[in-house]
Amino acid sequence: MDPISPMEQALHAARALVLADLVAGQVAEADVVSLVEESVAQRRWWVEQWPDGAEYVAGLVAQDVQDALLDRYGRWPLCPVCGSGDPHALDVEPELGPAPHWVCHKAGVRVAAIGSLGSCAGGAPAS
Ligand SMILES: [Zn+2]
Numbered sequence: 140m141d142p143i144s145p146m147e148q149a150l151h152a153a154r155a156l157v158l159a160d161l162v163a164g165q166v167a168e169a170d171v172v173s174l175v176e177e178s179v180a181q182r183r184w185w186v187e188q189w190p191d192g193a194e195y196v197a198g199l200v201a202q203d204v205q206d207a208l209l210d211r212y213g214r215w216p217l218c219p220v221c222g223s224g225d226p227h228a229l230d231v232e233p234e235l236g237p238a239p240h241w242v243c244h245k246a247g248v249r250v251a252a253i254g255s256l257g258s259c260a261g262g263a264p265a266s
Pocket residue numbers: 218219220221227243244245246
């Protein structure tokens with residue numbers, strides 16, 4: 140058994156976190172999951188060039204998937220905080236940093252850590 144490198148751990152974690160948020164938004168369909176896989180594959184290359192960036196990978200994968208979904212699916216994840224007005228997507232903050240969060244710039248609030256969207260506002264019930 141090969142030991143799992145910190146880089147692989149970070150990539151696995153990023154994949155799991157973003158998938159959890161997709162499930163929370165009920166968009167984790169097969170083609171969407173493959174978008175996550177694509178992003179993780181690209182970020183594997185990226186983090187090989189820059190191992191210190193491992194802790195930023197979750198935020199980057201989230202942004203990659205967000206961009207890819209915008210073309211195929213639409214805005215994701217929709218803001219669960221603002222009850223009225225135009226539906227809008229959350230943003231990742233920091234764009235390149237540790238402990239990335241989803242934020243709503245309209246309301247100026249941190250909504251949830253990446254991977255925790257399901258625990259806020261109308262996501263899948265916690266069991
Ligand atoms: Zn909002």
